[in-house]
Amino acid sequence: MLTPSAIKSRASEIGFDLCGIAPAEALPQLARFREWLARGYAGEMAYLARTADQRTDPRLVLPGARSIIVTGTVYNTDRPYSTTRGAGQARVARYAWGEDYHDVIGKRQHLLLGWMKETVGEAFNAVAYVDTGPVHEKVFAERAGVGWVGKNTCLINQELGSWIFLGVILCSLELEPDAPAVDQCGRCRRCLDACPTGALVEPYVLDATRCISYLTIEVRGAIPESQRRDVGEHVYGCDICQDVCPWNRRAPISTDRAWLPRTIFDQATTAELWDRPDRELRAALKDSAMTRAGVRRLRRNLSVALGNSADPTAEAALFNDDNRADSPSLMDSMVKEHVEWAKAGERG
């Protein structure tokens, strides 16, 4: 018989650090999603509005769904937080440093689901997602007792902090749900005060269009000029509202080498990355979580970061034309416009 405790025990054997069970229901928190969309906070992420019905009721994602198994995987490493690093350091969000979490976690989910099917011995419907389906993983993680959604809108676990990849398995099995997690943010508002762009417009509410993660990852074309200074030295994503969270002060380090930074990104300066030819950047992005940005968008972000850096190597890199022949992305009109902006700007 398939029990919640057997599922959790198998999940732990497979390598998941957390596992909880939520009912597959239209939880009240999901209703706030439409209001968030109506405020325009999703920006260019049109896929969110397209899948709004499913996002507010998981039974529309998997008809007959009764339970959602939520897994959590720590991806923290021993490298310093971006908020403690000096000028000139390329800031890449911690989750994107290593292997593509969609692939790594997806394989583990596949193992867990395969074991569930063997154990049950009869057919049931199930679908697994790692940030890939129209499911609000954080909301179900909170309902499953895996952690609470903090004022920075990240999922926080009392013991493990917030450097956690979430995954969900929706299934038609009726499983006893866990007790929901309790919000432990209290009167703290460090994340709201630390956010450099005011993207956390109120506790628990993110205006994605002002968030550096959105600007450097989701925006496909030009970063609006009025927001380029806000990007600072962030090259891909932003961790500030997690760096400052007290629940991450003693966050454990994962022993999984999959999350260690690829050599090229390991505490690199923006100038060092800029000097790499396209082929090296492309190879470094392959099978990483950053593959989504592609070299063109990475170049765009690097140029903005160079333009915002007070580090002397940044200016030198911007005006060094040596790598042009090796880097067709520098001939791209969108990239060129950002480079011109960076060259013209008041640095620092």
Ligand code: SF4
């Ligand atoms: S990721 Fe950065 S920009 Fe976005 S809300 Fe957090 S601190 Fe603000």
Ligand code: SF4
């Ligand atoms: S920084 Fe404070 S308010 Fe923000 S998520 Fe962490 S505990 Fe909550």
